[in-house]
Amino acid sequence: MATGRNHRPATRSRGIPEATVARLPLYLRALTALSERSVPTVSSEELAAAAGVNSAKLRKDFSYLGSYGTRGVGYDVEYLVYQISRELGLTQDWPVVIVGIGNLGAALANYGGFASRGFRVAALIDADPAMAGKPVAGMPVQHADELEKIISDNGVSIGVIATPAGAAQQVCERLVAAGVTSILNFAPTVLSVPDGVDVRKVDLSIELQILAFHEQRKAGEEADAEAASRKGPDGDMPAVMPA
Amino acid sequence: MATGRNHRPATRSRGIPEATVARLPLYLRALTALSERSVPTVSSEELAAAAGVNSAKLRKDFSYLGSYGTRGVGYDVEYLVYQISRELGLTQDWPVVIVGIGNLGAALANYGGFASRGFRVAALIDADPAMAGKPVAGMPVQHADELEKIISDNGVSIGVIATPAGAAQQVCERLVAAGVTSILNFAPTVLSVPDGVDVRKVDLSIELQILAFHEQRKAGEEADAEAASRKGPDGDMPAVMPA
DNA sequence: ATGTCTTTGTGAACGCGTGCACAAAGATAG
DNA sequence: CTATCTTTGTGCACGCGTTCACAAAGACAT
Structure with missing residues (x-):
C-alpha cells in the first residue's frame, strides 16, 4: 500500500x-x-x-x-x-463511471465537455438506495452494489469520485479492485492507491486557499505602500495563540 | 494551472x-x-x-x-x-461571488468546503433573467446587471467563474474592472487578465485527457511486454521506434 | 551533568522545465 | 538557380523544486 x-x-x-x-x-x-x-x-x-x-x-x-x-x-x-x-489517446473510446451523484456528481454528469471528446459516461453510481433508478442527465443512477459488475461489463478503466470525503478511500479501493487504473478525485482527501494507478485531484478548497494567499500578499503590499488606513474591521490579530 | x-x-x-x-x-x-x-x-x-x-x-x-x-x-x-x-490568510473573511449558476455553479454554491474556512459566498450571479430571485443553496440568485454593485458593496476580491466558455472572458473583464483580483475559472477557456490579477483554472476535460494519455501508455506497455515475452527473454530491446 | 536517542532544519547535489537565441529548412520571388 | 524571408526545431544556460544525508538541538533517562 x-x-x-x-x-x-x-x-x-x-x-x-x-x-x-x-x-x-x-x-x-x-x-x-x-x-x-x-x-x-x-x-x-x-x-x-x-x-x-x-x-x-x-x-x-x-x-x-x-x-x-x-x-x-x-x-x-x-x-x-x-x-x-x-x-x-482520444481516438479511442473511454468509458467512464461517476461515483457519488450529489450536487457535484450531477453537475459532472451534465457537463458537455465530458462526452465531447472520446469520453463516454458509462454509468452513474451512488450508495443511496433512494437515488437508484432516478434519472440524472438522461441516465438512471445505479446502486453502488452494481459497481464491480458495471466496471467489468463496460471495460471501464477511468473512474471519477465525487463522493463525500469519508467515502472516497473505500470507493477508490473498490474501483481499483474492479480494474480501474485511473482516478479523477473530487473528494477532499488524499487517496492511497497501489502502484500503477494514476490519481488526479481536483480540489476547490485548495485552489481557493492558494488564491487567498496571494490575495493577502497583495493586500499586504498595498498596505505597506499606502501606509494602511482603510482596511476592514477584521484585521488578522491572533484570536487563538496556543503555546 | x-x-x-x-x-x-x-x-x-x-x-x-x-x-x-x-x-x-x-x-x-x-x-x-x-x-x-x-x-x-x-x-x-x-x-x-x-x-x-x-x-x-x-x-x-x-x-x-x-x-x-x-x-x-x-x-x-x-x-x-x-x-x-x-x-x-484564512484568519480573515473572504467574500466570494459565483458567476454562472448552472449545474456546476449550483454545485459549487452548495459545496460545504466553501464556507468552512474563511470563505463566504457573498452572492450568486447569473445572466439569465429567469434565474433572478430563484433560491439556490438558500440564497437568491441575482442578475448580472448587479455584478459591479455587489462586488463593490461587499468588498469582494475573489470571483468564481462557472459560466459557459463563451461568456467567461467577458465576465472576467467585468469582475476585474469591478475590483476582483483573484479568479477561479471553471470555464474551459484561456482567460486574459491584466498584471496583478491571479487566475487559477479547474478544467475537468483537461484532467481527463491527461488520465487518458497515461491510460493509453499503460495499455501500450502491456502490449509491448506481451510482445517482448512472446519473442524472447531480453525485455528491453528495441521497442517501437519510428524513423 | 552526562550520555543517548529522537527529530528537526538545512547544505548540497541533482534533475526537470523554461526561455533565449540561432542555425537549419523550406517557401517565395526575381 | 539564387537570394531573401519566414518560421521551425533545438543547443544551451539558468533557476526552481526535490531529495539525500547529516549536523545541530532538544528531550529524556541515569
Whole structure:
C-alpha cells in the first residue's frame, strides 16, 4: 500500500515530459477552435497566444511528438489535431463511471465537455438506495452494489469520485479492485492507491486557499505602500495563540 | 494551472516558493483532522504520510514559514494550524461571488468546503433573467446587471467563474474592472487578465485527457511486454521506434 | 551533568522545465 | 538557380523544486 501517490511515476512517458502532456489538451482545444473556423495552418506564435503559453515552449512541446511543422509556414491545423488526439489517446473510446451523484456528481454528469471528446459516461453510481433508478442527465443512477459488475461489463478503466470525503478511500479501493487504473478525485482527501494507478485531484478548497494567499500578499503590499488606513474591521490579530 | 499567471513576475511571494504554498492547504487539512482527534504533537514523518508527501519536503516547506518544530518531539498541532492558517490568510473573511449558476455553479454554491474556512459566498450571479430571485443553496440568485454593485458593496476580491466558455472572458473583464483580483475559472477557456490579477483554472476535460494519455501508455506497455515475452527473454530491446 | 536517542532544519547535489537565441529548412520571388 | 524571408526545431544556460544525508538541538533517562 503506497501512501498518497500524487507525485508522477517519475518515468517520462515515452520521452514526453509530464509538463508537456499537461499542455497538450490546451493546444488541442485551441486547434479545434481554429479547425472549426477552417483555418488551414497556424504559426507557433499564433497558436501559443491562443493557448496562453510561450511560443518557444510550444515548439519544444511539439518537438517531443515529432516534426509536424513546416518551416516558413507553420503547422497544419487538421494534421496537428489528429496527432495530438492520437497521442492523448482520444481516438479511442473511454468509458467512464461517476461515483457519488450529489450536487457535484450531477453537475459532472451534465457537463458537455465530458462526452465531447472520446469520453463516454458509462454509468452513474451512488450508495443511496433512494437515488437508484432516478434519472440524472438522461441516465438512471445505479446502486453502488452494481459497481464491480458495471466496471467489468463496460471495460471501464477511468473512474471519477465525487463522493463525500469519508467515502472516497473505500470507493477508490473498490474501483481499483474492479480494474480501474485511473482516478479523477473530487473528494477532499488524499487517496492511497497501489502502484500503477494514476490519481488526479481536483480540489476547490485548495485552489481557493492558494488564491487567498496571494490575495493577502497583495493586500499586504498595498498596505505597506499606502501606509494602511482603510482596511476592514477584521484585521488578522491572533484570536487563538496556543503555546 | 492558471494561464493568466503562467509567467509569474518577480513577485516571489515573500520568499515562500509557489510549490510550497500549493501544499500548505494539504498540510492544513491533515493537521485539522489531527486537531479534531486531539492529537497534541506530530512528527514530520507522520504528517507527511497523512498529507501524502515526502517528509523532507514537508520539513523544508515548514522551514520557509519559520522554525515551528521541536527537535526530538515534532510539531505542535494547534500551533501549526494557526501558523499555516495565518500564512494562507484564512484568519480573515473572504467574500466570494459565483458567476454562472448552472449545474456546476449550483454545485459549487452548495459545496460545504466553501464556507468552512474563511470563505463566504457573498452572492450568486447569473445572466439569465429567469434565474433572478430563484433560491439556490438558500440564497437568491441575482442578475448580472448587479455584478459591479455587489462586488463593490461587499468588498469582494475573489470571483468564481462557472459560466459557459463563451461568456467567461467577458465576465472576467467585468469582475476585474469591478475590483476582483483573484479568479477561479471553471470555464474551459484561456482567460486574459491584466498584471496583478491571479487566475487559477479547474478544467475537468483537461484532467481527463491527461488520465487518458497515461491510460493509453499503460495499455501500450502491456502490449509491448506481451510482445517482448512472446519473442524472447531480453525485455528491453528495441521497442517501437519510428524513423 | 552526562550520555543517548529522537527529530528537526538545512547544505548540497541533482534533475526537470523554461526561455533565449540561432542555425537549419523550406517557401517565395526575381 | 539564387537570394531573401519566414518560421521551425533545438543547443544551451539558468533557476526552481526535490531529495539525500547529516549536523545541530532538544528531550529524556541515569
